[in-house]
Amino acid sequence: MIRFEKVTKKYPGPGQPALDQVTVDIEKGEFVFIVGASGSGKSTALRLVLRETRPTSGRVYVAGKEINRLAGWKVPRLRRQIGTVFQDFRLLPNKTVAENVAFAQQVIGKSRSEIRRTVPETLDLVGLKDKAERLPDELSGGEQQRVAIARAYVNKPMILIADEPTGNLDPASSVGIMNLLQRINETGTTVLMATHDHGIVDQMRKRVVELDHGRVVRDEAMGAYGFQH
Amino acid sequence: MQLRYVFSELRQGLRRNLSMHLAVILTLFVSLSLVGIGALLNMQATKTADHLGSQLEVIVWLCTPDDPSNNACTGEVTEPQKALIEKAIEENPEVDSYHYESKQVAFEKAQELYPDLDFEGEDAAMTAKDMPQSYWVTLKDPDEADGIKSAVQGLDGVSFIGDVREELKPVYTIIDVLKYGSWAAAGMLVLAALLLVANTIRLAALARRKEIGIMRLVGASTMYITLPFLLEALVTAVVGVALAAGALALFMQFGIVDGLGDLIDFLPWIGWEDYLQALFGWRQAGIAILGPVLTVVPTLLLTRKYIKV
Numbered sequence: 001m002i003r004f005e006k007v008t009k010k011y012p013g014p015g016q017p018a019l020d021q022v023t024v025d026i027e028k029g030e031f032v033f034i035v036g037a038s039g040s041g042k043s044t045a046l047r048l049v050l051r052e053t054r055p056t057s058g059r060v061y062v063a064g065k066e067i068n069r070l071a072g073w074k075v076p077r078l079r080r081q082i083g084t085v086f087q088d089f090r091l092l093p094n095k096t097v098a099e100n101v102a103f104a105q106q107v108i109g110k111s112r113s114e115i116r117r118t119v120p121e122t123l124d125l126v127g128l129k130d131k132a133e134r135l136p137d138e139l140s141g142g143e144q145q146r147v148a149i150a151r152a153y154v155n156k157p158m159i160l161i162a163d164e165p166t167g168n169l170d171p172a173s174s175v176g177i178m179n180l181l182q183r184i185n186e187t188g189t190t191v192l193m194a195t196h197d198h199g200i201v202d203q204m205r206k207r208v209v210e211l212d213h214g215r216v217v218r219d220e221a222m223g224a225y226g227f228q229h
Numbered sequence: 230m231q232l233r234y235v236f237s238e239l240r241q242g243l244r245r246n247l248s249m250h251l252a253v254i255l256t257l258f259v260s261l262s263l264v265g266i267g268a269l270l271n272m273q274a275t276k277t278a279d280h281l282g283s284q285l286e287v288i289v290w291l292c293t294p295d296d297p298s299n300n301a302c303t304g305e306v307t308e309p310q311k312a313l314i315e316k317a318i319e320e321n322p323e324v325d326s327y328h329y330e331s332k333q334v335a336f337e338k339a340q341e342l343y344p345d346l347d348f349e350g351e352d353a354a355m356t357a358k359d360m361p362q363s364y365w366v367t368l369k370d371p372d373e374a375d376g377i378k379s380a381v382q383g384l385d386g387v388s389f390i391g392d393v394r395e396e397l398k399p400v401y402t403i404i405d406v407l408k409y410g411s412w413a414a415a416g417m418l419v420l421a422a423l424l425l426v427a428n429t430i431r432l433a434a435l436a437r438r439k440e441i442g443i444m445r446l447v448g449a450s451t452m453y454i455t456l457p458f459l460l461e462a463l464v465t466a467v468v469g470v471a472l473a474a475g476a477l478a479l480f481m482q483f484g485i486v487d488g489l490g491d492l493i494d495f496l497p498w499i500g501w502e503d504y505l506q507a508l509f510g511w512r513q514a515g516i517a518i519l520g521p522v523l524t525v526v527p528t529l530l531l532t533r534k535y536i537k538v
Contacts, residue, residue, distance in 0.1 A: 050446075076445070076450045078448070079447065090442075091443075103447060104447050107450075151447070
């Protein structure tokens with residue numbers, strides 16, 4: 001589903017590359033944690049999958065297609081197949097919860113009737129059915145992240161990418177979020193999550209890819225966060 | 230269903246940047262009005278030139294007693310003087326044909342030109358006796374009037390030579406000055422409008438940077454994101470053009486049709502077909518075309534800069 005082949009990413013200027021000869025192969029339906037210290041290259045890896053940037057060398061494949069060769073105008077289409085969840089939630093502030101989730105469907109051209117059916121279902125899935133008409137700033141952090149997850153999942157994407165989704169949340173909310181991601185993964189969506197959170201990684205025992213200064217230093221099925229951290 | 234989203238974004242966008250949009254509308258209004266007036270004046274100048282260019286006639290006015298036009302006139306022109314004048318006209322190679330108009334004919338023409346004046350009775354403005362006689366000379370080439378003028382000018386009995394083109398030269402000059410003046414002012418205002426539009430786009434795009442980023446993340450196509458901006462540009466253009474068209478229509482009605490057109494009826498004046506040309510014509514940068522171009526083109530160029538994939 002996602003494959004990195006000797007991917008190197010150098011940003012202009014002095015210093016080490018953000019990613020250095022990274023080779024990782026992620027199968028459909030997997031749940032993979034990317035861990036590492038700040039600056040280890042986690043976010044860069046995720047950005048490459050979303051085609052927000054291109055590798056300096058090497059190849060990135062998503063669903064079998066080499067995406068660094070993708071023409072600019074095709075990139076929106078790629079992104080519609082990938083759900084994203086971020087540390088800062090990234091909800092549209094002037095839209096209600098329902099409208100935020102509906103937005104992901106409007107963008108791919110779903111009809112109003114379909115949206116009216118799917119959005120409440122998805123909100124129910126994340127446990128926010130009765131907050132559909134609230135605005136983001138009326139919600140707690142955990143609730144906002146659930147909205148983000150609902151938006152990421154409403155189109156039943158192949159891949160869900162999460163960049164430190166529990167970064168701004170307290171431990172209790174974090175557990176709820178991880179449960180959601182787990183359930184989403186069980187429906188067949190491949191989940192790729194970058195995180196600092198030791199506790200979550202240790203608890204869930206999923207595949208762990210560890211990056212250090214841009215290099216893969218560990219790739220373990222059912223891994224823990226790591227001893228040295 | 231997508232249309233509904235686009236229109237609601239459009240409404241929001243207009244509301245949020247209302248003062249900037251109003252500024253653009255006002256600038257467009259004034260600059261397009263000036264462009265339109267320049268175009269209309271241009272058309273009028275061409276019409277006048279064509280008309281005058283076709284004026285082949287030069288009029289030789291003959292002396293009357295107490296002639297107000299010429300001190301050298303010693304009284305009514307005499308028959309021998311007329312014979313000499315006629316001979317000069319006949320012999321001139323540039324003359325195509327000529328005819329004589331008597332006092333009576335002149336009097337009847339005056340009555341037609343000034344229907345409001347009183348020509349009968351004790352307090353008559355003028356009588357047939359007061360009118361001068363004249364020779365109406367048709368030239369072969371309207372630009373070669375100098376020959377006949379100099380031949381006839383000094384002769385006794387000639388009061389003055391009337392050349393419509395000479396007399397209207399000042400009017401012609403004024404029209405040209407107004408035309409170039411309005412083009413110059415319009416040029417500066419069009420530039421101002423362009424800069425204002427560019428600034429509005431920049432501010433709007435910066436303000437919505439976060440939203441645009443989120444939209445890109447979710448996979449909205451560039452057209453989807455740009456469309457509300459384009460529609461905003463179009464709406465401002467339409468309002469600006471409508472206001473300018475209204476102003477030009479008022480100018481046409483009260484300035485030309487009811488104004489100058491009424492006053493000076495021997496010249497052809499621009500009409501409503503010319504007005505439509507000023508609005509929609511291709512070659513004279515019709516304002517209905519120029520307006521949208523001025524707003525939509527910068528929008529397209531600038532939003533590409535801020536909405537990159």
